[in-house]
Amino acid sequence: MLFLIVFHIIVSLSWTGVCGWNGSPGYKDAPTKKTDVGGSCPPGFQWNIVDQRCEDIDECGDDTHTCDQFQNCINTLDGYECRCKPGFELDSSAESCVDIDECALNQHFCSNGQQCLNLPGSFSCIPDVTTTTTQSPSEDNGSSEYNPEPAFDCDDGYKRHEGHCVDIDECRDGTHACDDYQDCVNTLGGHKCRCKHGFELDSSSGSCVDIDECRDGTHTCDDHTDCVNTLGGHECQCTLGFELDPASESCVDIDECRNGTYVCDDHTDCVNTLGGYECQCMDGFELDSSSGSCVDIDECRDGTHACGYRQDCVNTLGGHECRCKLGFDLDPASGLCVDIDECRNGTYVCDDHTDCVNTLGGYECQCMDGFELDSSSGSCVDIDECRDGTYVCGYRQDCVNTLGGHECRCKLGFELDPASGLCVDIDECRDGTHACDDHTDCVNTYGGHKCRCKHGFELDSSSGSCVDIDECRDGTHACDDHTDCVNTLGGHECRCKLGFELDPASGLCVDIDECETGEAPCAYSSDAGSVCKNTRGSYFCYHIDCPPGYKLDAKQRCVRKRSGCQLRRWQCSQQPDLYCHKFFTFVANASLPFGKVDFYTMPRPSELWIALFTKVNYELRVVSVQASPGVQPADLSCFKKRVLFNGCVVSLRCSLPGPQVVELELTRSIVGSTRLARSTVVRLFVIISQY
Template structure:
């Protein structure tokens, strides 16, 4: 390649070249010269060889041969009309061979192999550019026919020394061996980088040759960076039949009150509250969608707690069929109409609920002195034992004592009398009684006075209305 100027090397290289030049000037026997020079025995020096004269047809075509110190140039004839200063190519200098410059040319170029400066132009001779005399290129370049140095693509010509696992990358005047992305150099070989081992992915990672792939657990989606994951709000797609609560990576379904989750965790079905407990309602439970209701039998209404049954007092509400001559008596779950009292003979009525048999009447001699009519209600299946009625003497005589007993009506032996004092006793329910049922008991109080040799009795005719239900 042609060059319009010479590059000066560092002072160290210049000093080495000067020492080399002095050694070449010392007399020697069997001295050899570098290419382009001949040894002159007379002067004992290396002198320039004129190749333009000694070589047959050194230049082709119409190229002009111009002798140079240590070489020659083939130049187009057009170069004589204008200066020629091509740019120097990048090069790597070879080790300098021994040079014996012509003593007539002191301006020696130091540090360039086989290269010296041309002699100064003489008067009447054309002026040539200062060019390198030997046509060659530095390592990594090839000389073209036009004299230029072109880069050698070692990768394309397969003249590189990269191993099969590496990739050759051409550079200006050389090449480099590299690994593909996703590989690194270990032990002189390109080996795959396991990105998953170094936590390239936030959740799931699949390593591949020279690459990797990230994915996410269910309930997450991959972010645009293809590495991190973000939570999916599944509730936006309304996966639940009722309520939905988004969680990190998942979701939870909840149901309205009175419903429960099906096995799929999403569907809400009605909760049969009535099947949980027979005691949820006092009488009967009716299931409804999402709830339940308690109902009571006729004669009752649902209490404020929505579960208990409370008796309807038909006598107070007026919702009864009793006549004006009758007396309405209310009991649990119903009522009854009591006809006006009619005392059987020989009894006479002394009050609205009491009959008396006079002692002067011979027919009353063996009859109870008075009969008092009373009514009461009793819940079916009431727990026992239970005190249900109190009986007491209203008139007391000196020296008398009293005996209390059940005279009639206790056929099933559900009741008994327990005397609580000299003048009183209590009716006790000893066995449960199931209704609806009406029980009429004659409770007798016998008065005994041994002082006057008197024995008499009084009766309380107690009518017990037993309800159908235990409330």
């Protein structure tokens, strides 16, 4: 009992620092290795070299107890008890067992003619010599003296009754030593204590302990129920996706599709399954493995449409349409696409020197007499004497074809000199006849000029003009990750992105700490549960809401109230003692030189009794992921836990895109020999910034 009191005192005083510290192991609070564990057992226990654990000392069995001859030694966990033997009772003033005087208390069964003689722990009935009867002559029946019953003693576990020794039923009269988890079975001269149904004997402690039917597989729960162990038995609760049917008293499947509790996208149908449901894509949609959502099937692209050879397939949401190709029209009578005669209905476009000839799905323009087809343009053109070499023109002159003939004109960039009759160069840059605009510089050349693009401009090959160079788009700007490039005519500007501001000293854009400046709505909040964390280019606001039965302390921890649990005592013991909250910020796509970065360490429990008598387990899981549209959400594979000397280190293993917030839950459970001793939950918020 003293050990249990000390144990509870140690637990109540050992919660300082259970939430751990931020950083890598090896920098501080590095665990030390304990080698001498054989001499650390508490009082009432001794070290078992074979099993390598502390086991109870049986003081009654090895005769190391201090009970006297009037007491029975009863072994207990971590000690023993001295109980008065039958026929003795505890004298509270002397704190010792004294004899019960059955004769004085009239608790004997001596008959008339017998005298009660008190003995240590018992009594005896002897003949009463003072009641010898002498009969008168008138009453003489042949006997001259009364013969009393001889005195005798019964063995332990028996009592005298009507001159005989009969068995004492300790189970019925309540003198047995069985506890609440045992059934008393009477035997001749004694009794036995057997474990009640739902309990079994613990060989190490000698007491009856609860049987966990859920763990050893002796429960009666079926595939649709979860086994929950109770003291002396177990309960079968319906698993997720099932509910109790009062008529059959069995767990039946919940039809989420029928009762409307399903959550499916607009392009999916709910299909009920055993214990849940599935969201299956509607007809005309298919599952996109990258986004996990149903997207439209493009029947026109994958060739699953039913359009004919005179039709064009046009994709629609969830289906497609078949429309007549250009040059065809739908015939309402036959439902087929038929040819349009453009020559007859006047919808053709032909030159003046061509005739329209209808074809299937279109028409042709054929040259009239005196014209020929231009193979490059496909149109009917006049015979070009300049092209076929039948013209006669001088040097620096161009042949200009005319309808039915040609002319000789000074080449472009030259003009006729009336004095000499020759074509001379024109300086377009000097006389202002050049075609250069404000974005170009004019450079005269022989027979023409060139327009060279000014700085910040480039030649557009399609239009032949100088257009502004968009340095922001082609990546030739000088803006960094913290600035937005804004294109200007002939140049660009670098403006700080939202969440950044210009540092006049360095000329660089630096991050704005919205939590420090008060721009964040959660900054400077008087609410103890309000958390503000600055990120690169933004901020993160969070409010800590403690679960029912917990209260928030000054260190932003949710601590369980002493009277906060309204459940059963066993269920209350399964709840964590406290919830801690830790926040970590990382830049998007951060470099991991060694493939990982350790960002949180939960130290080992500092109490010696935990290392000796318990086992420390750690469990890491993802609670939620909030990722912006288009950002790949992180999963548990990007995080790793490793246990070092009963402590736990959590590492980031992926270079994550942002922005997104990953909420992890690290649970430390301290498990004793038969049940959970206590647990602590740490909520880890990994905040990935946008930049």
